[in-house]
Amino acid sequence: MNRTRAILASLRLANSVLSTRLSSTPSVSIEVTRFSSSHLSFQPRSPLSTNIHQGLHFSTKPNSLLQLILTNDWSDELEAALDEFNSALTHETVIYVLKKIDKDPKKASSFFNWAREENGFNPNSPVFSFMLRILANKATMKEFWITLREMKELGFYLDEETYYTIHSCFKNDKMATDVVALTHFYRRMVEENAKDSIARKVADVVLRDEWGNEIEKELDDMNIVLSDNLVIRVLKELRNYPRKGMILLQSFGVLLGR
Numbered sequence: 194m195n196r197t198r199a200i201l202a203s204l205r206l207a208n209s210v211l212s213t214r215l216s217s218t219p220s221v222s223i224e225v226t227r228f229s230s231s232h233l234s235f236q237p238r239s240p241l242s243t244n245i246h247q248g249l250h251f252s253t254k255p256n257s258l259l260q261l262i263l264t265n266d267w268s269d270e271l272e273a274a275l276d277e278f279n280s281a282l283t284h285e286t287v288i289y290v291l292k293k294i295d296k297d298p299k300k301a302s303s304f305f306n307w308a309r310e311e312n313g314f315n316p317n318s319p320v321f322s323f324m325l326r327i328l329a330n331k332a333t334m335k336e337f338w339i340t341l342r343e344m345k346e347l348g349f350y351l352d353e354e355t356y357y358t359i360h361s362c363f364k365n366d367k368m369a370t371d372v373v374a375l376t377h378f379y380r381r382m383v384e385e386n387a388k389d390s391i392a393r394k395v396a397d398v399v400l401r402d403e404w405g406n407e408i409e410k411e412l413d414d415m416n417i418v419l420s421d422n423l424v425i426r427v428l429k430e431l432r433n434y435p436r437k438g439m440i441l442l443q444s445f446g447v448l449l450g451r
Contacts (some may be wrong), residue, residue: 199246239415255286255289257291258275258290260297262275262304263293272311276311281312284310284319287316288323291305291327292323293325295326295327298327298328301327302327302328318344318349318350318352321349322352322355324340325337325341326355326358326359328340329359330362330366331366332354338374356375357377360376375420391426392429392430394415395417395427395441396430399431399434399437400439404440409444412444
C-alpha cells in the first residue's frame with residue numbers, strides 16, 4: 194500500500210509538471226525524432242615558457258603535445274605550457290596520448306583532468322573505459338572511483354569487457370574490497386540500464402501512433418511492473434511530448450486504481 198501511494202505521489206507530481214508545460218505550449222509536435230548514437234591541428238597563441246621546454250618546435254601533429262608531456266613532470270608550469278594549445282582535443286588524440294603514458298597512471302590522470310577542465314574536452318565511452326583501465330591499480334584507486342562515478346553521471350556505462358579486465362586486475366592484486374565494490378557497481382549499473390531500456394520501449398510504443406485500444410493492448414502485453422522509478426524514466430523519454438505524457442499518466446493512474 195505504501196509503495197502504491199509513493200507511485201501515485203510521483204504521478205501527481207509529474208501530472209502537475211506536465212500540466213504547467215502544456216499551458217505554456219501552444220502546440221506540440223507528436224512526430225518521432227530519432228537520433229543516431231583529422232588529426233587535430235595545434236596552433237600556439239604565444240611562445241612557450243622557456244623554463245618548460247626551450248626551443249620546442251610546434252608541429253600540426255599530436256606528437257608535439259605528447260613530447261611536452263613525456264619530457265616534463267606534471268606541474269602548474271606544464272599546464273601553463275599546455276594551455277598554448279588552443280584547439281580542442283579530439284578523442285583520437287587523447288587516446289593516443291594516454292596510450293603513450295599508460296605506465297604512469299598519475300600523469301595520465303592529470304592529463305585527463307586537464308583535458309576536460311582546461312581544454313574543454315568531452316570524453317566518450319571508449320575514452321572513459323581506457324582511462325579506467327589505466328587507473329585500475331593500488332596507486333590510483335581514489336582517481337579510479339572518482340572517474341567511474343563521473344562516467345556514470347554523464348550517462349556512460351561500463352562495458353562488459355572493461356569490467357572483466359579491471360575485475361581480473363583487482364583479483365590479481367588481491368584487492369578484495371575493490372572487487373566486491375566493482376561487482377556491486379557493475380550489477381546495479383546493468384539493472385539500471387535494463388530499466389532504461391524498458392522505459393525507451395514504452396516511450397516508443399506511445400509515440401508510434403495516436404492513443405487508442407491498440408496502443409493500450411501493446412503496453413498491456415509488455416507485462417510492465419509499474420514503479421515510481423519506471424514512471425519517471427518513461428516521462429523523461431517523453432519530456433518533449435507533454436500531451437503524450439499526460440495520456441500515459443492517466444493510463445498509469447487507472448492501472449494503480451486511481
